[in-house]
Amino acid sequence: MSEIELDSIDRAILRALQRNGRLSNVQLAEQVGLSESACLRRVRQLEETGVIDRYVMLVNPQAIDRDGTVFVRITLDGQQAERLAAFETAVRQVSEVMECYLISGDFDYLLRICVSSANDYMRIHEKLTSLPGVLRVQSSFALRTVHRTTELPLDESSPQPANGAGNG
Template sequence: MTDLDATDLRLMAALQRDGRMTNAELADKVHLSASACHRRVQRLEKLGVIGGYVAIVNARNIGLSTTVFVEITLSGQADELLDAFERAVRLIPDVLECHLMAGSADYLLKVVARDTEDFARIHRQHLARLPGVAQMQSSFALRTVRSTTALPI
């Protein structure tokens, strides 16, 4: 981890809340000159601490109202099998997240769909065809209680 001071943390916290603010607005919020603010943000980007900027689209408002968490257990743990699975899952646009797990499942996927029928299509066309899958269990989210992309800085 790189050396981050309190000003760097304030910069990151402010950008997590509003990544569209101007450099002048950001500088004002963290009590820096505009040039010093710009240099610090560039440094954080160059170090990879800030990985990018995105618009967070409301899935429900574009018709993707169903979130499904899929636990996948593979038939083995050989590197070739894990690599093949990970390559294949990266190609499924409906999979928002894929995590290699320690515990009862090998992988946990977060999948979005329009509805249960759409998820059945995703399952049939993509998930069921993933290499090395021995077992799959899907859990449908009934309601999202908390969702954030902001890290606790």
């Protein structure tokens, strides 16, 4: 991905689309103070350069009885590249895993999992313990969500995107 300098209009477009990805070009142009053609040109440039990765809709977890969050710390029995790759391939197949990070420190991976109940998590726990190389699984149930957002900060002091940003 090539680097792009984001000006205040680009940031306004990104903020608006992060809040509502279904805005029409007419609505977006009006919100950011551009003509429709100029706005569309900017959005296409943001898409082509990879600043806009994709468009999604968010499901309300409470509406589908998946509003429980469990943070899971996974320790593998080794950290060889093959061990990490095998685990990473397998964990992608566990649909309840919303996020998975390779972590430095006392454990190898941190996962965020959405569940409906403690019993539901027991089912998922069995899946996790059977993944390749798993030595230890430690789980913490979130008691309450204090703050959650999908919007990245886009103020003027935000760093400019580097090559490869957004590819994840």
